[in-house]
Amino acid sequence: MRDLLPEEVALRQYLTETILGVYQSYGFTQIETPCLEHISLLTGGEGGENEKMLFKVLKRGEKLIINENTLEKDLSDSGLRFDLTVPLSRYYATNREKLPKPFKAIQIGNVWRAERPQKGRFRQFVQCDIDIIGMKGVAMETELIMATSEALLQLSFQDFEVKINDRRLLEAIAAYSGFPSEEVGKAFIILDKADKIGIHKVREELAASGFEATAIQRFMEIIEKGGILTPDTLTEVLPEIQPEIINDLKEVIQAVTHFAQGRFAVRLDVTLVRGMGYYTGQIFEIGLEGFQSSIAGGGRYDKMIGKMLGSKEDVPACGFSIGFERIFMILIEKKYLPAISKDKIVFLYPETANLTSLMQQANMLRTRGKIVLTEPQKKNMRKQLDERKNQGYLFFSLYSESGTPEIRANQ
Amino acid sequence: MRDLLPEEVALRQYLTETILGVYQSYGFTQIETPCLEHISLLTGGEGGENEKMLFKVLKRGEKLIINENTLEKDLSDSGLRFDLTVPLSRYYATNREKLPKPFKAIQIGNVWRAERPQKGRFRQFVQCDIDIIGMKGVAMETELIMATSEALLQLSFQDFEVKINDRRLLEAIAAYSGFPSEEVGKAFIILDKADKIGIHKVREELAASGFEATAIQRFMEIIEKGGILTPDTLTEVLPEIQPEIINDLKEVIQAVTHFAQGRFAVRLDVTLVRGMGYYTGQIFEIGLEGFQSSIAGGGRYDKMIGKMLGSKEDVPACGFSIGFERIFMILIEKKYLPAISKDKIVFLYPETANLTSLMQQANMLRTRGKIVLTEPQKKNMRKQLDERKNQGYLFFSLYSESGTPEIRANQ
Numbered sequence: 001m002r003d004l005l006p007e008e009v010a011l012r013q014y015l016t017e018t019i020l021g022v023y024q025s026y027g028f029t030q031i032e033t034p035c036l037e038h039i040s041l042l043t044g045g046e047g048g049e050n051e052k053m054l055f056k057v058l059k060r061g062e063k064l065i066i067n068e069n070t071l072e073k074d075l076s077d078s079g080l081r082f083d084l085t086v087p088l089s090r091y092y093a094t095n096r097e098k099l100p101k102p103f104k105a106i107q108i109g110n111v112w113r114a115e116r117p118q119k120g121r122f123r124q125f126v127q128c129d130i131d132i133i134g135m136k137g138v139a140m141e142t143e144l145i146m147a148t149s150e151a152l153l154q155l156s157f158q159d160f161e162v163k164i165n166d167r168r169l170l171e172a173i174a175a176y177s178g179f180p181s182e183e184v185g186k187a188f189i190i191l192d193k194a195d196k197i198g199i200h201k202v203r204e205e206l207a208a209s210g211f212e213a214t215a216i217q218r219f220m221e222i223i224e225k226g227g228i229l230t231p232d233t234l235t236e237v238l239p240e241i242q243p244e245i246i247n248d249l250k251e252v253i254q255a256v257t258h259f260a261q262g263r264f265a266v267r268l269d270v271t272l273v274r275g276m277g278y279y280t281g282q283i284f285e286i287g288l289e290g291f292q293s294s295i296a297g298g299g300r301y302d303k304m305i306g307k308m309l310g311s312k313e314d315v316p317a318c319g320f321s322i323g324f325e326r327i328f329m330i331l332i333e334k335k336y337l338p339a340i341s342k343d344k345i346v347f348l349y350p351e352t353a354n355l356t357s358l359m360q361q362a363n364m365l366r367t368r369g370k371i372v373l374t375e376p377q378k379k380n381m382r383k384q385l386d387e388r389k390n391q392g393y394l395f396f397s398l399y400s401e402s403g404t405p406e407i408r409a410n411q
Numbered sequence: 412m413r414d415l416l417p418e419e420v421a422l423r424q425y426l427t428e429t430i431l432g433v434y435q436s437y438g439f440t441q442i443e444t445p446c447l448e449h450i451s452l453l454t455g456g457e458g459g460e461n462e463k464m465l466f467k468v469l470k471r472g473e474k475l476i477i478n479e480n481t482l483e484k485d486l487s488d489s490g491l492r493f494d495l496t497v498p499l500s501r502y503y504a505t506n507r508e509k510l511p512k513p514f515k516a517i518q519i520g521n522v523w524r525a526e527r528p529q530k531g532r533f534r535q536f537v538q539c540d541i542d543i544i545g546m547k548g549v550a551m552e553t554e555l556i557m558a559t560s561e562a563l564l565q566l567s568f569q570d571f572e573v574k575i576n577d578r579r580l581l582e583a584i585a586a587y588s589g590f591p592s593e594e595v596g597k598a599f600i601i602l603d604k605a606d607k608i609g610i611h612k613v614r615e616e617l618a619a620s621g622f623e624a625t626a627i628q629r630f631m632e633i634i635e636k637g638g639i640l641t642p643d644t645l646t647e648v649l650p651e652i653q654p655e656i657i658n659d660l661k662e663v664i665q666a667v668t669h670f671a672q673g674r675f676a677v678r679l680d681v682t683l684v685r686g687m688g689y690y691t692g693q694i695f696e697i698g699l700e701g702f703q704s705s706i707a708g709g710g711r712y713d714k715m716i717g718k719m720l721g722s723k724e725d726v727p728a729c730g731f732s733i734g735f736e737r738i739f740m741i742l743i744e745k746k747y748l749p750a751i752s753k754d755k756i757v758f759l760y761p762e763t764a765n766l767t768s769l770m771q772q773a774n775m776l777r778t779r780g781k782i783v784l785t786e787p788q789k790k791n792m793r794k795q796l797d798e799r800k801n802q803g804y805l806f807f808s809l810y811s812e813s814g815t816p817e818i819r820a821n822q
């Protein structure tokens with residue numbers, strides 16, 4: 001875990017404000033869940049691999065009695081959330097009577113995972129999710145993708161690519177290929193690695209995992225065309241596909257392409273899998289030229305909320321998570337500087353100055369909308385001013401015996 | 412711990428922005444420390460009573476071996492921070508080479524304490540602190556008090572009272588009274604309860620704790636005048652007091668009074684103690700008419716940073732913490748509504764509408780700076796619009812076949 005320096009927090013604050021502003025313009029509202037959740041929620045299975053990286057918190061209250069029969073589960077009844085999706089479902093189940101329908105939520109908050117320490121991975125990091133719960137049709141997917149793309153554009157990202165797929169389509173391809181239905185998950189886990197290992201290795205790994213050669217052949221014929229298939233050409237390759245799946249993809253891709261107006265790319269990508277088990281429909285990811293991992297990802301999960309409510313009915317839900325930490329690091333490396341909206345003035349005073357009148361002079365400048373940093377004037381004033389200039393103080397002012405300080409450029 | 416609903420987060424966001432804006436105008440910059448800190452920092456003694464309310468986190472990594480010899484300390488090497496002051500000292504010690512001098516920090520973040528559940532107390536809550544490290548003289552105290560008062564004024568608080576005291580003054584009073592120096596702490600703990608138990612009970616409790624009657628008498632003679640003493644009249648009662656202490660108090664009270672211009676009150680309060688052990692100089696609190704507990708509190712702690720650095724030299728440091736949760740609750744109870752800066756439009760479309768063109772129409776309104784919530788038009792449109800009106804959607808617009816939607820008042 002890391003400390004954040006003032007210039008880092010300033011950039012993160014700017015990121016947050018920009019993203020929030022865009023999401024709010026789509027009618028999303030921010031909510032917050034506690035960082036600690038009950039252990040049963042965090043080990044219920046919806047979190048997949050992330051559940052293995054859980055930070056558990058020691059029980060409080062009566063004194064812990066520890067002996068040879070003590071199990072880890074006797075020691076802990078809560079843990080730190082590892083994502084924002086699982087807590088959101090719990091939140092919706094708890095508070096749904098008080099929430100607008102459809103519910104459009106923004107969450108920006110810390111999550112914790114006990115990852116092996118490595119460059120660019122932190123054990124505490126910020127996730128930034130939008131989710132829509134209870135809205136009909138693929139307007140959900142469209143809005144999530146448009147809002148996230150708009151946020152990226154406003155942060156000066158260009159030339160990114162939105163890749164869209166559908167879990168139902170993947171399942172149809174697997175069935176058409178002749179993969180046994182209980183083995184489909186295994187095939188997808190291998191396919192999911194295509195980005196890292198390359199598409200040829202996928203074929204090898206499928207064979208090594210015992211899939212039949214003819215099935216692999218049929219599967220790979222479609223997958224290898226992954227980059228060039230469109231919803232229309234897909235129907236030719238896979239004539240038995242449910243028209244609804246194709247229509248949904250067409251509608252979303254068309255609406256987002258129109259919105260993009262050439263500022264970014266949008267395409268079907270039948271090789272896209274996304275790790276989590278809970279997706280039930282369209283899935284999507286945003287990739288950036290020159291970066292292997294995606295900068296945003298999400299999809300539809302119609303089963304999770306119903307499960308949380310103990311109901312057999314599906315509740316339509318769809319989310320998109322922007323890679324806050326990845327975006328932050330890209331911008332830090334680019335030395336991206338958010339626009340400074342206010343003049344920053346360093347106000348210097350002699351140590352003998354009267355406290356009341358020096359504060360009055362500084363406040364006079366503040367009421368004029370300036371940022372004013374007061375400090376005693378040092379012997380080497382030039383050096384002092386140069387240091388402040390590096391912190392963005394492009395103006396300075398000196399304590400004035402007459403009571404009306406002048407603002408000068410710090411050059 | 413609690414879930415926060417959209418309207419609660421909106422108010423908290425407004426609070427945060429307002430407070431941040433004021434603090435930034437004084438040249439404070441925001442920093443962030445991790446929520447988890449090493450257990451040795453959190454049990455080092457600086458946290459006082461708060462250390463007893465620590466949430467400890469189970470060790471990660473090698474599998475925990477639990478047997479009858481296992482101690483709680485074998486199970487945990489980190490915990491959730493219980494305040495922002497102890498982590499700040501650690502942060503400054505770690506990062507001081509990269510930080511401006513003097514360092515003026517804003518921290519707004521969650522802290523955790525295993526409090527007994529009761530109304531208005533939460534186990535996860537936000538603290539909002541400003542601290543100055545390494546600045547000379549009582550300009551530190553003055554700026555902290557001015558900035559915090561300005562933030563409260565901007566949040567429409569009025570008629571609050573800033574109470575100022577000095578730990579050195581309290582010690583001088585105790586010495587003058589003849590309390591044995593090793594018992595002074597005990598006397599202050601009793602005095603600290605004056606707000607709750609009343610000043611007469613303080614006298615009784617001092618007697619019950621074995622203090623000498625003549626010492627109690629001398630002590631209470633000054634304490635009972637607490638409300639009316641000024642730095643000047645104090646010198647008459649306590650002629651041997653170090654002039655520096657009195658001058659410091661005079662200067663701060665004068666500067667803040669001048670700044671207040673009658674909008675709030677400022678006074679010396681010799682009964683003010685403040686709980687934490689680490690204070691070394693001036694201490695202060697802001698009280699609000701009709702509320703027993705304070706809405707902000709802080710003081711100077713010149714020893715803590717030096718201790719953290721392993722140095723024998725003092726590092727001047729002073730902090731002020733605004734009671735974020737208390738202010739939030741007061742404003743929620745007042746039904747305080749932050750000004751809405753953008754028009755909110757609900758955009759209704761027939762379910763048969765073309766997705767691309769409906770999204771285009773909604774986005775057209777968004778580019779004009781509006782917040783636009785799209786949703787399928789229901790049969791009972793009036794009811795639908797009324798519900799949205801309650802959420803602040805004072806305008807509506809309908810999907811237009813011609814492509815240019817009109818904005819209408821939602822009345």
